[in-house]
Amino acid sequence: MRILVLGGTAWLGRAIATAHLAAGHDVTCVARGSDVPHGAALxxxxxxxxxxxxxxxxxxxxxxxxxxxxxxxxxxATAAATVLAPRARHWTLVSTISVYRDADRPGADESARILEPSEDPHDYGRAKVRIEEIVRAALGDRLLVVRPGLIVGPGDPTDRYGSWAARAALAGDAPLLVPARDVAAQVIDVRDLAAAIVELGARGVVGVRDAVGPVSTLRSLVDEIRAAAGHAGAVVEATDAELERLDVQPWGGPRSLALWLPPAAAGLGARSNAALLADGVRLRSTAETARDVVVDERARGLDRARASGLTRADEVAVLAALAHDAVDG
Structure with missing residues (x-):
């Protein structure tokens, strides 16, 4: 197959190009960067x-x-559709579950309401809605829209999952901070997502698929990470109020307990993946992903600068503040 990847130099795009190459396809990547997988044309x-x-x-x-x-x-998307759509047998657009309007509804699927579109690329969910409109108008029944949830795995540049692996490994026998309010959580390994995109594209599957992993909980995912990292210390729970007072943020970004969703976004960690599984897509266990991410984080440096998550030093300070408050109380 002759494959064109618009991107291909970073994270998911590179994983998709790599998976197509592994399937024996002729891959061309279109990108500003130069770090395409070996064997791909740039x-x-x-x-x-x-x-x-x-x-x-x-x-x-x-x-x-x-x-x-x-x-x-x-x-x-407009430029690509204008130039390339007439010559594409099949097109896969990678969108996002952030297109959905109601983030607080667990169990929702591809039929759920979506946001109004926007041309502003900084308005991520609405921009993806607009991109879906653009490409659908150009491709019609040759289009597959894949809407991933939280993508994790080795090499993740967001650090939302990897920050937990690093902190668990750094903590060793010392305590690890977790939120007292557990939340639904689901992740999909970047390697599984790339393989699914390759397989569905080769079969000419069309329509919309939410690409999300099995529904779990943050605590369960963290326990798998702790086991993979060999963390033997205690787990210290902090309430929402305590975390807010100590300036610990939810979801992602600096000084966050990454993956921890606020109540208004509870549905983002519990979407249905029934349609994806019905296509025969295979997903590795989250425990396997945890093991591989710990290995990757050790290789890249546990205490490096990160896009998301508490640093271990900040975590120690938060734990000390919680312990001090408990004594005073």
């Missing part, structure tokens, strides 16, 4: 330049069995 394009930049590349001429786009910029 066409250097700044997609901010629009359709003209894509149209002038002779390497992009001819027909494509599969086009995969991961963009979150509506103007990029």
């Amino acid at each position: 066409v250097r394009v700044d997609r901010d330049e629009g359709a003209t930049a894509l149209a002038r590349e002779a390497a992009l001429e001819g027909s494509w069995d599969e086009v995969v786009d991961v963009t979150s910029v509506p103007s990029h």
